[in-house]
Amino acid sequence: MIHSKTALTALYCLSIVGFGQAAWAAGEDTSNPPEKTKTSTECTSGKVWDEAKKECVDAKKSGLSDDILFKAARELAYAGQFENALKVLDAVGDQSSARVLNYRGYANRKAGRMELGMSYYRKALQADENYILARSYMGQALVEQGQIEEARVQLVEIRDRGGEDSWAYRALLETLGGVRQY
Numbered sequence: 001m002i003h004s005k006t007a008l009t010a011l012y013c014l015s016i017v018g019f020g021q022a023a024w025a026a027g028e029d030t031s032n033p034p035e036k037t038k039t040s041t042e043c044t045s046g047k048v049w050d051e052a053k054k055e056c057v058d059a060k061k062s063g064l065s066d067d068i069l070f071k072a073a074r075e076l077a078y079a080g081q082f083e084n085a086l087k088v089l090d091a092v093g094d095q096s097s098a099r100v101l102n103y104r105g106y107a108n109r110k111a112g113r114m115e116l117g118m119s120y121y122r123k124a125l126q127a128d129e130n131y132i133l134a135r136s137y138m139g140q141a142l143v144e145q146g147q148i149e150e151a152r153v154q155l156v157e158i159r160d161r162g163g164e165d166s167w168a169y170r171a172l173l174e175t176l177g178g179v180r181q182y
Contacts, residue, residue, distance in 0.1 A: 039072045040079040046087025048072040059091035066092045073103055082107040098128035106137050117141060132158045136168035140175045151176055 038049035043056035048064065049072075050057040059069055069092045076085035085107045092100050101124035109117030118141055124134035139154035155176060158169045 034071065034075040034078055036079070037072075037075060040075050040081060044084065046084055046090070048088055059088045062091065064091075066094055066097075070099060070103075073107075077103060077107055077110075080110075082111040096127055098124045098131040098134060101127055102131065102134040102137060105134065105141075109137070109141050114141065114145070130161050132161055132163040132166060132168040135161075135163075136172045139172040143175050148176065 038056065039047075043049055046059050047056040048059045048062060048069065049055075050062060050064065057064075059072070062069075064072075069088055073085045073088040073092070076082075076088060086104065089100055089104055089107070094100065101120050105117045105120030105124060107117075108114075108120060118138065121134050121138040121141065124131055125138070128134075135154045135158050139151040139158075142148070142151035142154065151172065155169065155172050158164070158166070158172065163169045
């Protein structure tokens, strides 16, 4: 029985590898990475591209909506610009939202600050225990730390919260299968 579950997990993991590396980056629950804009290709130091002004603007002084700022931070995280992503997240008005806390966790973890990243994942789950993307990233971090059983707990939590058909579930399952770490 254990061998057949292991084989099924391995087959499932191999079948989802075809989604492509971009699908497994630091994004929301989607198979498409954010479109690259001038935010990640031209703007620096916490600036974002303001489409109306046609220039890079300071995220904190921009007056842009939380959604636009969040999308910019997500784009920067996909581009591996973790410090810039954190600067843009600083400009988001709702600092207690699960999505902002989760991306703070992701950016800090990927920048080498594992414990700080984990603390943000925990805060994201305190804000919304059903935010399965935070559970997935936390699980991936747990795998990085060799805490496989704790990561499996997060996988079960994602499944039990209705996320079995989600990117969050597939990404953590793949990480547990040893195919890739995030």
